[in-house]
Amino acid sequence: MIGLQVIRRSRVEKSDGKNAYWCVVSGSDIWLVDGQIPYGTAQQWQLPSRHAILVDHYQNSPVYWLNAADVEQDHPLSSLRELLSVDQALFLAASKAVQYGYMSHTLRFCPQCGGRNYLNHQELAMQCHDCRTLHYPRIFPCIIVAVRKSQQILLAQHPRHRNGMYTVIAGFVEVGETLEQCVAREVLEETGIEVTNIRYFGSQPWAFPSSMMMAFLADYHCGELKPDYSELSDANWFELDKLPPVAPSGTIARALIEQTLADIRHEITATNKDKKNPPVKEGVSKMSL
Template sequence: MVEPNRRPSKDEPAWWFIVSAGEIWLTEQQHVPFGELQQMSFPDLADDVVMFIGELRERHCYLIIADYKDSRFEGGEFVPLRELLSHGDDELFAMAGSASQIAHFIQTHRFCGQCGSRMDWVDWELAAHCPRCQHRCYPRISPCVIVAIEKHGQILLAQGKRHKTGRYSILAGFVETGESLEQAAHREVMEEAGIEITDLRYRFSQPWPFPHSLMMGYTARWKSGELHIDPHELVTGDWFAFDELPEIPPPGTIARELIDTLINDRSAADE
């Protein structure tokens, strides 16, 4: 449970998640800092936001919100949060993702969106409260659907305009107001690829802190239609044989897990 007003003691071994503008500070060894506060080479944090955000491996975790590219922190650097994916530590990445989302919430809710007054922080939960008009805000979570689609032993992969050059992934999109998750999945696939799907099956979900999404993972089968890739969202897309895949998302991402799930399902069906 996040406790906004809980401060660390100087001799408490803890994890320190230092966030600045969506990036996280890592030591020169590319580690999230861990140790007693009095032993850390941190600047004076008296005027910084320091917040207890949970536990990792039976040790407390604290968020420190730093200024943009804060030069007061020495012996390391701020890096994009995605770089932690390559470390292969899912628990650490999940906690870092929580820290990033909480920092984003705090930095974007300093003032009331209803009357413009400065917000107060609630003591017992992660929420911002306006003392003037009583408006209360909680961290935003944006639901998304992501779908791995199979057709006769092939998988649909596309290259998004925001993807790393050369990397392909599966289709995904945000849930719109008034939609169910299933309706969103069918709509997104039709809009981005021009096809109908069937046998839509929920598999698993993943928090995705870029900046505050919750990905709902599905698999499905092609039902009808020819591919018509949306040029506004995608660069290219096609059906690929499972044993001839292009560059795909790395392990630790829900896209990769869904791709692997389809491959495993196909292998089991062929046995």
């Protein structure tokens, strides 16, 4: 309820003339100026503040969402992915705007009775005009996992990655499935191997279009690597000095890869240190007998 109360107190009409971040969105695309979210007043950017909805704050400035359809001027739109390099807090705020825009576009009619939905500004949800049912933004749970085998990391390439990029394994959680079960299933289905020592790493909202990525680390257990070519174009084990192009910075996939590589480097360093400084063997001196 705290978040909803903040939204109710923060209607954009009270912020006319104040500097803010303005997220004008359409689908998963957003209006950027020189690669940045427009910052300033609504008047400065000639934006209809009456349609703007507060979604977050960044560095004490409000972040507003506007649907591109409510803006008279045609602004060039860019993929939200172009903001991956900005501060994470601002990227997440922009992601909220994109996800609310996706909600308003895909939930125009009530799934329960077929009535027309409208945006409930207080709840930040779509509400049916007829049966009054509230429909909140849909969030699709996904797992993403980095698998390690000794001093190698498992990386895969998808057909949609036209730049040759490799990344870690990911997939949607099925009904009645735990996150750990999903990790094991996705890795087995896509690569033919089994994993063990599954452990939680972190999460990232992923507005493409509306997913929650829950990240894990895992260790190879058994099986022969056999990529599912209906899902992947390649999958292989890679060593530290033979890495292909990988997921960009700002993604939790990249964070998983960097963590796994750091763990491998740490293990190599510790092993080399032990070789240089072998433990002194204890024995019994004849002089003490």
